[in-house]
Amino acid sequence: MNRQAQAAVLFLLGAGLLHAGFTDLYLRYVKAGLRPMLLASGVVLIAAAVATVWYEWRATRAQPDADNHAEDHADAHARSGADAHARSGVDAHARSGADAHARSGADAHARSDADAHARSGADAHAQSGAEDHDPAHTHHEPRVSWLLVLPLLALILVAPPALGSYSALRAGTALQQPYGYGHLPAEGPLRLSLVDYAGRAVYDHGRSLEGRQIKVTGFVALDHSGAPYLVRMALNCCAADAQPVKIGLTGRIPPVLQPDAWLEVTGTYTARRTKDPVNHGPIPYFQVTAAKPVPTPHDPYDETWNN
Amino acid sequence: MAVTKAAPRESVPDTPAARAPEGPRRLNSPLALTLLLVLMVVAQGSIRRVLSAPVMQSWMTVFVAVVVQALPFLVLGVLLSAAIAVFVPPSFFARALPKRPALAVPVAGMAGAVLPGCECASVPVAGALVRRGVTPAAALAFLLSAPAINPIVLTATAVAFPNNPEMVLARLVASLLVACAMGWLWQRLGRADWLRPPARAAYDGQSKGAAFWGSVRHDVMHAGGFLVVGAMAAATLKAVVPEEWLRMAAGNPVVSVLALAVLAVLLSICSEADAFVAASLSQFSLTARLAFLVVGPMVDLKLFAMQAGTFGRGFALRFAPATFVLAITGAVLTGTVLL
Numbered sequence: 340m341n342r343q344a345q346a347a348v349l350f351l352l353g354a355g356l357l358h359a360g361f362t363d364l365y366l367r368y369v370k371a372g373l374r375p376m377l378l379a380s381g382v383v384l385i386a387a388a389v390a391t392v393w394y395e396w397r398a399t400r401a402q403p404d405a406d407n408h409a410e411d412h413a414d415a416h417a418r419s420g421a422d423a424h425a426r427s428g429v430d431a432h433a434r435s436g437a438d439a440h441a442r443s444g445a446d447a448h449a450r451s452d453a454d455a456h457a458r459s460g461a462d463a464h465a466q467s468g469a470e471d472h473d474p475a476h477t478h479h480e481p482r483v484s485w486l487l488v489l490p491l492l493a494l495i496l497v498a499p500p501a502l503g504s505y506s507a508l509r510a511g512t513a514l515q516q517p518y519g520y521g522h523l524p525a526e527g528p529l530r531l532s533l534v535d536y537a538g539r540a541v542y543d544h545g546r547s548l549e550g551r552q553i554k555v556t557g558f559v560a561l562d563h564s565g566a567p568y569l570v571r572m573a574l575n576c577c578a579a580d581a582q583p584v585k586i587g588l589t590g591r592i593p594p595v596l597q598p599d600a601w602l603e604v605t606g607t608y609t610a611r612r613t614k615d616p617v618n619h620g621p622i623p624y625f626q627v628t629a630a631k632p633v634p635t636p637h638d639p640y641d642e643t644w645n646n
Numbered sequence: 647m648a649v650t651k652a653a654p655r656e657s658v659p660d661t662p663a664a665r666a667p668e669g670p671r672r673l674n675s676p677l678a679l680t681l682l683l684v685l686m687v688v689a690q691g692s693i694r695r696v697l698s699a700p701v702m703q704s705w706m707t708v709f710v711a712v713v714v715q716a717l718p719f720l721v722l723g724v725l726l727s728a729a730i731a732v733f734v735p736p737s738f739f740a741r742a743l744p745k746r747p748a749l750a751v752p753v754a755g756m757a758g759a760v761l762p763g764c765e766c767a768s769v770p771v772a773g774a775l776v777r778r779g780v781t782p783a784a785a786l787a788f789l790l791s792a793p794a795i796n797p798i799v800l801t802a803t804a805v806a807f808p809n810n811p812e813m814v815l816a817r818l819v820a821s822l823l824v825a826c827a828m829g830w831l832w833q834r835l836g837r838a839d840w841l842r843p844p845a846r847a848a849y850d851g852q853s854k855g856a857a858f859w860g861s862v863r864h865d866v867m868h869a870g871g872f873l874v875v876g877a878m879a880a881a882t883l884k885a886v887v888p889e890e891w892l893r894m895a896a897g898n899p900v901v902s903v904l905a906l907a908v909l910a911v912l913l914s915i916c917s918e919a920d921a922f923v924a925a926s927l928s929q930f931s932l933t934a935r936l937a938f939l940v941v942g943p944m945v946d947l948k949l950f951a952m953q954a955g956t957f958g959r960g961f962a963l964r965f966a967p968a969t970f971v972l973a974i975t976g977a978v979l980t981g982t983v984l985l
Binding site: 340341342344346348349352356365368369373379380383384387390391394484485486487493494496497499500501502503504505506510575576577578580582617 | 676679683686687690700710714809875881889
């Protein structure tokens with residue numbers, strides 16, 4: 340990949356991060372707190388792309404009125420690309436004190452890799468600016484750099500959705516004992532987060548929930564026997580370590596449930612419980628009286644665990 | 647893995663006869679990139695259909711999540727390491743270290759803690775240190791500790807393990823321990839002729855700005871590429887490999903430590919990003935994940951290639967296996983005490 344292509348990838352990567360950061364897209368993958376860093380790094384990547392293009396452009400413009408040495412090289416390139424390559428190659432390598440630069444196999448590669456890396460610390464080619472920027476002598480970054488195109492395409496073209504029922508059923512419920520229970524309003528229907536309801540139901544034995552009307556939001560997951568769960572994924576750091584918290588649904592469940600559909604269920608606490616077949620974690624049940632579909636929330640994950 | 651695979655092709659341009667085809671190849675990469683992007687945009691409908699299976703969706707979500715979460719830390723580290731490489735003269739470090747090698751080793755190891763940079767940056771810096779007369783044992787201690795225990799990496803580790811702050815301390819202690827042990831080991835057993843002293847000047851003839859942005863661009867492209875490899879592996883482990891397999895590997899303490907140590911070597915993830923991959927391996931014990939975090943910044947495929955290039959293959963062949971064994975030992979010992 341040469342410098343123009345690298346600049347393009349850097350620019351697109353930066354633009355992708357900015358796009359994700361300025362919309363709610365980033366909330367599908369990371370926590371809300373990462374947003375400032377995400378935007379800043381997007382700006383830096385774009386700046387790096389612009390700087391790369393600018394220094395390339397300046398180097399090509401400076402080429403004609405460079406000193407004799409550079410003219411020599413430019414001349415040689417004009418005459419025969421292959422010949423000049425050999426010359427400047429030997430030149431640079433000889434100066435670096437390294438003989439036999441194409442010994443074979445791993446060593447030769449290691450050398451060329453080190454050459455490429457040397458740019459970050461110490462670069463033989465950099466000893467002559469003109470030579471370094473000679474377009475025919477451009478460093479090619481290793482092929483692994485091409486892989487950077489993949490997250491770019493995934494983010495901009497596909498924008499994969501937040502983790503849903505597939506991941507939720509593969510992993511066991513991650514319900515943990517809460518450190519404490521917040522005070523609940525004494526009147527009216529309770530609007531609880533799914534994790535809060537599950538924590539109170541299992542570890543507080545529903546003491547604060549008895550006899551109250553409760554509203555909980557989450558997405559639907561159906562296990563292999565078709566039993567419905569309402570799930571919210573909880574994040575530690577990013578979607579890569581998201582873990583589900585599940586509650587079982589019982590009572591007046593809607594006849595047709597679509598996996599991954601978001602629901603707001605209204606109902607009451609029930610003491611019924613089951614064990615998650617994956618990790619034997621506790622899953623409380625919820626007695627449904629009504630359910631209505633809701634749009635995917637602004638932040639699809641539960642981040643209350645560790646903020 | 648990509649490193650070893652690319653080896654024969656990378657070395658081709660070194661022979662004069664094979665240089666001729668490089669002209670057209672130069673034109674190819676922007677062209678190929680444009681074609682690829684245009685193709686993807688045109689075919690996005692069918693691509694989305696293919697990718698709509700739940701397995702693929704959750705694979706991609708985890709993949710993008712690891713990349714998006716790690717990129718800001720990577721960029722921050724790359725910026726600081728470029729600033730140090732360009733604006734701090736290497737002679738500064740030589741003057742700052744004690745003259746006695748046995749003492750210089752731990753000091754250099756600690757110095758890694760205040761000099762941010764990922765492993766891609768620490769190899770050239772260590773080479774520069776040796777060239778400026780720093781005793782090799784100390785330079786090697788710095789080489790091993792700097793990518794693992796600098797503030798950015800430790801912050802990233804704290805962000806990745808919000809419920810286990812002891813992980814940060816364990817990473818610091820284990821990495822420092824292994825770095826110093828390797829330094830002292832080299833001082834006792836190392837022979838000067840194993841080490842091919844690197845002889846290069848830093849950024850002569852380039853303006854500071856050009857050198858700075860050149861370093862940023864280069865490091866992002868390299869480390870970013872390896873980060874993508876790591877993210878793909880993490881996504882595969884998370885979304886495709888059956889939970890039972892992972893739980894079986896994770897259930898055996900010996901297997902789990904070895905498996906993650908080998909994984910760290912193969913993945914070659916940048917140390918600024920590896921904590922997020924480690925965090926996603928939630929089935930494994932904290933000690934096994936600590937081994938992943940200690941081994942990764944010290945020994946991996948990419949580092950091996952870089953060390954062989956900077957210090958010679960004879961050096962890398964002796965240094966990397968010894969570091970691997972010591973790193974696992976150090977991680978297990980620290981994990982037993984702290985985690």
